Amino acid sequence: MRKVLGACPLDCPDACSWVVTVDDDGEAVDLRGNPGHPVTRGALCVKVNRYLEHTRAPDRVLHPMRRVGRKGEGRFERISWDEALDEIAGRLGEITREYGGQAVWPFHGTGSLGYIQGLEGFAGRRFFNVLGASVHEPTICSIAGAVGLKQTLGTSGGMDPEDFAHAKLILLWGTNPLTSGHHVWKFIQDARREGAYVVAIDPVRTRSAAQADEHLAPIPGTDAALALGLLHVIVRMGAHDQVYIDKYTLGWEAFRARIEEFTPERVAKITGLPEERVVALAERIARTRPTAIRATQGMQRHAGGGMALRTLACLPGVTGDWALRGGGLCYSTSGHFKLNLLGLVRLDLLPHPVRSLTMTRLGEGLLEVDDPPVKALFVIGANPVGSNPHQEKVRRGLAREDLFTVVLEHFPTDTTDYADIVLPATMQTEHLDVIAGYGHLYLVLNEPAVAPPGECLSTSQTFRRLAARMRMTEPSLYDSDEDLVRQLLDSPHPSLAGITLERLRERGFVRLNVDRPFLPFADGFPTSSGRLEFYSERATRTGHDPLPGFTPHADPGDGLVLISGASHHFLNTTFGNNPELRRRAGAPTIVLHPDDAAERGIRDQDAVRVHNGRGAFEAVAEVSDRVRPGVAATTKGHWAKLNGGTTVNATIDERDADMGGGAVFHDNRVQVALA
Numbered sequence: 001m002r003k004v005l006g007a008c009p010l011d012c013p014d015a016c017s018w019v020v021t022v023d024d025d026g027e028a029v030d031l032r033g034n035p036g037h038p039v040t041r042g043a044l045c046v047k048v049n050r051y052l053e054h055t056r057a058p059d060r061v062l063h064p065m066r067r068v069g070r071k072g073e074g075r076f077e078r079i080s081w082d083e084a085l086d087e088i089a090g091r092l093g094e095i096t097r098e099y100g101g102q103a104v105w106p107f108h109g110t111g112s113l114g115y116i117q118g119l120e121g122f123a124g125r126r127f128f129n130v131l132g133a134s135v136h137e138p139t140i141c142s143i144a145g146a147v148g149l150k151q152t153l154g155t156s157g158g159m160d161p162e163d164f165a166h167a168k169l170i171l172l173w174g175t176n177p178l179t180s181g182h183h184v185w186k187f188i189q190d191a192r193r194e195g196a197y198v199v200a201i202d203p204v205r206t207r208s209a210a211q212a213d214e215h216l217a218p219i220p221g222t223d224a225a226l227a228l229g230l231l232h233v234i235v236r237m238g239a240h241d242q243v244y245i246d247k248y249t250l251g252w253e254a255f256r257a258r259i260e261e262f263t264p265e266r267v268a269k270i271t272g273l274p275e276e277r278v279v280a281l282a283e284r285i286a287r288t289r290p291t292a293i294r295a296t297q298g299m300q301r302h303a304g305g306g307m308a309l310r311t312l313a314c315l316p317g318v319t320g321d322w323a324l325r326g327g328g329l330c331y332s333t334s335g336h337f338k339l340n341l342l343g344l345v346r347l348d349l350l351p352h353p354v355r356s357l358t359m360t361r362l363g364e365g366l367l368e369v370d371d372p373p374v375k376a377l378f379v380i381g382a383n384p385v386g387s388n389p390h391q392e393k394v395r396r397g398l399a400r401e402d403l404f405t406v407v408l409e410h411f412p413t414d415t416t417d418y419a420d421i422v423l424p425a426t427m428q429t430e431h432l433d434v435i436a437g438y439g440h441l442y443l444v445l446n447e448p449a450v451a452p453p454g455e456c457l458s459t460s461q462t463f464r465r466l467a468a469r470m471r472m473t474e475p476s477l478y479d480s481d482e483d484l485v486r487q488l489l490d491s492p493h494p495s496l497a498g499i500t501l502e503r504l505r506e507r508g509f510v511r512l513n514v515d516r517p518f519l520p521f522a523d524g525f526p527t528s529s530g531r532l533e534f535y536s537e538r539a540t541r542t543g544h545d546p547l548p549g550f551t552p553h554a555d556p557g558d559g560l561v562l563i564s565g566a567s568h569h570f571l572n573t574t575f576g577n578n579p580e581l582r583r584r585a586g587a588p589t590i591v592l593h594p595d596d597a598a599e600r601g602i603r604d605q606d607a608v609r610v611h612n613g614r615g616a617f618e619a620v621a622e623v624s625d626r627v628r629p630g631v632a633a634t635t636k637g638h639w640a641k642l643n644g645g646t647t648v649n650a651t652i653d654e655r656d657a658d659m660g661g662g663a664v665f666h667d668n669r670v671q672v673a674l675a
């Protein structure tokens with residue numbers, strides 16, 4: 001038996017370190033969390049506990065395939081790698097000659113966050129650069145909040161999640177860690193044992209909210225107003241930290257005037273929360289140091305999502321919590337990893353500047369973008385039919401007969417059904433990669449544990465072969481995976497000093513060279529002023545309000561506000577075809593408040609149709625006070641073709657959030673009726 005160290009590649013903050021046990025025949029017989037990793041602490045999650053079984057699933061794509069049916073039918077014939085590469089090289093040659101390289105869209109998803117095989121390093125990007133392909137903007141997940149945080153803090157990176165153990169008050173704000181990234185919960189429980197109080201702020205009574213000491217359920221999209229109302233009370237009490245404000249912030253007087261506009265009475269009306277509960281929470285924050293906020297991506301997927309995170313990050317600036325261990329806000333730690341991404345991605349290989357195409361506007365990109373139109377689409381670690389907004393529009397785009405679509409995949413997804421060529425891709429136990437995650441401060445190495453099954457190739461190897469087939473002569477296209485890891489780690493930033501592939505191999509992970517406790521803003525903020533910017537010139541330059549504020553939801557439709565959070569059993573659409581996880585997840589559900597259900601004649605467990613002007617999906621009603629009146633909740637991750645042909649994303653708009661072109665998955669109004 002051999003033990004091989006690896007890393008979970010999935011779209012989850014925790015970037016778990018894992019250990020694969022491999023028998024003498026080269027078979028992986030066990031995969032479990034690395035007990036030595038300080039955040040993984042030996043545990044994976046309900047999804048990834050089935051990862052080995054998933055790698056061996058009977059529906060795994062093991063060979064290149066060529067479409068034989070109509071687009072969308074999902075009928076394919078097996079072909080050889082030589083045939084696949086010849087066809088791709090031939091079509092790319094024709095397209096780039098006629099339309100230029102920008103007619104090619106390398107569409108990366110979050111199926112793997114790996115730097116070598118996945119999204120973080122835009123695997124294959126060097127190949128696309130030589131081709132002069134369009135640049136892919138990955139806007140589906142966290143960008144609006146990250147842009148908002150940068151306006152306030154100069155970075156989207158915040159406190160070390162391990163320091164939640166030192167907080168005395170924890171606000172779980174729009175986050176459900178027991179389902180998505182549960183490892184932070186151990187640090188929260190450590191804090192609770194020392195007397196910390198936990199408040200969940202979430203429109204839905206999730207697993208995590210049910211475990212909190214207190215739960216506030218604001219109307220979706222009103223978080224910034226709540227933050228301003230809390231600050232109003234804190235300032236009225238004189239509980240703001242004037243010494244910290246004077247020393248470390250910019251624009252206090254202007255922001256203070258903005259705060260004064262958000263009286264508890266007004267905020268109660270906006271958020272739908274009782275005024276006395278807003279005041280009580282503010283008083284609790286005012287008297288509790290340190291207070292830590294955990295806010296994740298869900299809350300920023302609406303028209304005011306960037307502003308929401310911008311405003312939330314000001315709260316610890318007013319209370320002085322940014323100076324304290326166990327205080328501040330944690331959204332994503334990814335901004336703390338100063339790897340040599342440019343050296344890995346090599347945009348300098350582009351023959352000329354190219355346009356960007358926005359991930360969450362795929363339908364528009366395929367149907368409306370011209371000059372040049374998108375003629376070739378490479379889908380890498382992505383399932384846009386399942387994951388993108390406006391499912392019907394995405395399908396219409398993918399169904400274009402003149403579009404050449406190549407999908408690198410593990411399974412026959414809703415998206416592979418539209419491919420011209422499907423290429424079999426390796427899974428995480430079968431290739432080398434490096435993962436950073438966004439919920440801790442460790443780099444994690446993933447060594448290949450087993451040989452790829454069938455004819456699967458890693459993404460990096462696929463593009464090396466394709467480059468050779470196209471007779472590309474740029475030497476760096478042929479760098480090995482180990483070369484790529486070394487180039488990625490070759491960063492002048494002190495937080496990476498001494499972190500090498502060899503060091504990663506010793507234990508499977510290395511913590512960044514940062515102090516412990518890690519107080520990222522102890523010496524000021526990475527803004528142009530060096531201070532936390534209540535007033536932001538950077539915001540004005542991009543057309544935003546220079547002051548933090550509240551931007552309401554924008555779906556002009558009527559009906560219930562539908563939010564679609566993460567499933568406990570799927571990770572985005574990964575595992576949506578796993579029989580056991582599907583069984584546990586059950587059919588798609590929609591949670592309706594008893595008043596809303598009664599108004600529509602809907603009873604618990606009734607089959608319902610959820611619809612709006614963009615599309616519809618079927619679900620089973622769960623009638624429960626887990627949501628407030630006027631709000632409905634469902635979960636994402638179900639596969640359309642296994643659930644009646646559509647999913648919740650059929651009802652989502654391709655509209656942008658206020659910042660960064662982010663998606664608006666939770667800014668969605670729907671009608672619900674008996675099916």
Ligand code: SF4
Nearest residue numbers: 008012015016045048
């Ligand atoms: S999905 Fe998250 S919690 Fe589960 S194994 Fe992967 S990193 Fe860990």
